[in-house]
Amino acid sequence: AGYVILQYVVIATAWNILGGYAGYVNFGTPAFFALGAYTAVFLVQTARPPLPVLILAGGLVSALLGLGIGYLTLRLRGVFFSIATLALSIVLQTVIINWEFVGGSRGLSVIRPSGPPFGNYVTFLFTVMVGLAVGAVLVARFIERSWIGRGLAALRDNEEAAECMGVPTLRLKLFATTVSGFLLGVAGAPFPYYVTFVEPNSAFAIDYAVNALAMPMIGGTTSWVGPVIGAVLLGSAQQLATVTISSEMNLFIVGVVLVAFVVLAPEGILGLVRRLRGR
Template sequence: MTAKTSLMTAAPPPAAARAPEARTLVFCACALAVLALGAVLTQTIANPYVFFAAFIIVQQVALATGWNVLGGYAGYINFGATAFYGAGAYTGAFLLKAYGASIFLCLPAAALVGGGLGLLMGYMTLRVQGVYFAIATIALVVMMHTLVLNIDYLGGASGLALMPPEPPAWTGGQVQFVFLVMLGIAVLAVACARWIEISWVGRGFRALRASEEAAECAGVPTFRLKLSACAISGAILAMTGAPLVFYASFIEPETVFGLALALNAIAMPLIGGKKSWPGPIIGAVLLGSVQQAATITISSELNILLVGVVLIGFVAAAPDGILGLVDTLRKGRQ
């Protein structure tokens, strides 16, 4: 109980009065409610464009949450979210092309591939400083990109157009179905992130972020924790990529390994706040909806430029994001 109470003081204070078990129940209820709401929406809203846009925003939530497990909790910046995302997307495309596999088979397969890639990555770089890890992640994107360009079976540079299998009839259409799947992934990712945050694993990650030497001295198994952070983050990111080919019926290296996604994966948790699970969601929903609105009105270059400037602004002025700002405001008032 003592460990739990010390954690509660570190967590947001106002809800501390409630027992952690009760909060978990509330969280589960909310998660189920979100899923149910998604299912109801697919039945009631006729305009498929809504789901095209909503898919992207929900995908951003999953992406931001996956990135945050490693980048926010453990403090290891990953510039190569697209390497994992792309690995997942191409795993999905490969299974669909080779075996006509269902999306439900592609998801665990992508998670395995992403987790394995994360382990490999961590094993090779985490023994040296964190800076090298960040640089190596940039390298990983280019290597994955080069790899895909050179595999003719996956379509090389010109991409791959595939017909996804028929969705279940009750969902009302392919877009609606893929949207629901992505919503499920996002909820799963957030639940996973929340579990990490409130369990001993999250405490270990926070110890890593604060001071690796101190954590090591205190008996925290730092290397194993870093590896598991890499693997979990990689698995979530790859799983987020897997539905892409079912969504767009087309996949090409330029978009999958593109800059916009890698940038968003970093910018969203940073804008929302990377210390706790609601942060990435806030960032993703904010940035995702602004971008969805903005791509219609301004060019995509200007879009990237704006995100870049906002990113610099947050790193410079509010490194803990919107949640951090709210916290300081609240403390200021008390």
């Protein structure tokens, strides 16, 4: 459960760099996550490098995909950009389903390396994910507090006005898609070793797209803290529901909580706290 929650901290933080800071809503989260996972599967099948290499490779390949999407969707905004990212996920899943080397539609068993540096391999993966979550949050915090964050905020609020003021909107958009893609790929790379069996339906699960959107919105999209709060709260609720009720209830829980926050606290928990402090 702890690993999954930390994984969602990375995913929610990555999504928020593009969707929250820049205002470009990405429905293609599963594509970047799965690309990181299947990059790791490909390398395990060919060379079996150590886990840090798998993580770096997964992040870089997904970053290249993010950069490519940024270029291909230069003039797309709003719902058109979101639809393009959703289409990307569908296309990439189709490619993976027809690629037998990484398991195709049947999936592939992945054997964990023997002798982790400490403890058992699940404990080792948990520790690795702690480091990735901390790293992702530090990256988001740095972006938010730098001139890049201010430029992304201007891009989000009014892209035309930002261009008129000399803000490099194109470069900022490419930066956001690349960094977001990198972090999503990093989150996906350890996935094959965690589940030990990878197939397209699990790697491209709609849960990743829904949770990546819901968690920052619940916590608040304007700060690096928001996705962390949303991931911990919603991730914990989902894990509790999986153990006590059924995993099938996860998306139902997300939907109910998201609707409640959209109605009662549209700026998320952070916005609600600010409003209460202002009274």
